Amino acid sequence: MSILSELDRPPSGDTADARTREVPAVRRAMAMLWLLGRHPEGLGLSRIARELDVLPSTCLHILRELVAARLVNLAPEAKLYRLGSGVLTLARQVTHQNRFVQLAQPVLNNLSREFHVGASAQERDGDGDMVVLAAASVLPGDMVSPGARTPLFTSASGRLLAAFNDFTEAELRARFAQARWQAAPDVDVWLKEVRAAKRNGYAVDEAHFRKGITAIAGPVFNADGRLERAISITTITAQLDNKMRKILTAAVLQAAAEITQGLR
Known part of the structure; x- marks a missing residue:
């Protein structure tokens, strides 16, 4: 099962009717974060697009926003994307709250x-x-x-x-x-x-x-x-x-x- 397919499943206790308004860009962004979390070595744009079955141009636009939010980091020399320091900051907030x-x-x-x-x-x-x-x-x-x-x-x-x-x-x-x-x-x-x-x-x-x-x-x-x-x-x-x-x-x-x- 693909990451996007997993994200399509409603949380426990929810029904499909409760999620009638989908936001594809957000789901794809979350799928990218989960995918990068499984690959600490980093992934290139084409690999991410292929894994998630998303157009490379669409994938690039979303990744740029995630980089700006510090949730993803881009190593320019290798052109590899990895999870960014912002994810760690959010995780620390979870422990505090x-x-x-x-x-x-x-x-x-x-x-x-x-x-x-x-x-x-x-x-x-x-x-x-x-x-x-x-x-x-x-x-x-x-x-x-x-x-x-x-x-x-x-x-x-x-x-x-x-x-x-x-x-x-x-x-x-x-x-x-x-x-x-x-x-x-x-x-x-x-x-x-x-x-x-x-x-x-x-x-x-x-x-x-x-x-x-x-x-x-x-x-x-x-x-x-x-x-x-x-x-x-x-x-x-x-x-x-x-x-x-x-x-x-x-x-x-x-x-x-x-x-x-x-x-x-």
């Missing part, structure tokens, strides 16, 4: 320091992805970067989203087939783990999403009781005994409950 990030970041920092684990906070973004909004790690090279995206139902946090939302089993099986894993579990085993997450109030991924890494996730509920967010910790599976597993699970649940309370 997002209550979930403000509450989660110090909690993640404490979890990481106390237990020497990676920690992250994820939010459901539309109908298909989870996006990392905040992260912490005592080992910087092991930290998941804010902005990282994963299919909705992967890892431990994905099991929580599957457990605490109104998906049919058929929908869960279809979504599972789209998920990316380094060592995918059997779908029937995964469904049992989803049901266990609903009973227990937390979820665990045992080295499926990332080989050798165990993730434990706790739910962060909205004020209306809906679940669109989670926090999780990651640690090396071989170093995790039953005692530490219980300690980490309790810490994650306490942290998630603290953030949930702060959002009310």
Whole structure:
């Protein structure tokens, strides 16, 4: 599916009738930003136009506006377009204005320091992805970067989203087939783990999403009781005994409950 096709899909909860007035130039501009985000090495005008099926002249006009807005940067010598510094400025504003990030970041920092684990906070973004909004790690090279995206139902946090939302089993099986894993579990085993997450109030991924890494996730509920967010910790599976597993699970649940309370 092309980037423009993805942008054509209405956000979760919207209908096609709610988007009767389209603005093609804006959609194309957003598609260009997403495309450049996937290619840090930069892309030339012809490649961008070809990828998005947009006339080169139209593409050039839009890119010039994005450059003027500092959302895109042009390297004149190579004639390559990359994301500009303005995107970073906007991203920093998100962290300053997002209550979930403000509450989660110090909690993640404490979890990481106390237990020497990676920690992250994820939010459901539309109908298909989870996006990392905040992260912490005592080992910087092991930290998941804010902005990282994963299919909705992967890892431990994905099991929580599957457990605490109104998906049919058929929908869960279809979504599972789209998920990316380094060592995918059997779908029937995964469904049992989803049901266990609903009973227990937390979820665990045992080295499926990332080989050798165990993730434990706790739910962060909205004020209306809906679940669109989670926090999780990651640690090396071989170093995790039953005692530490219980300690980490309790810490994650306490942290998630603290953030949930702060959002009310």
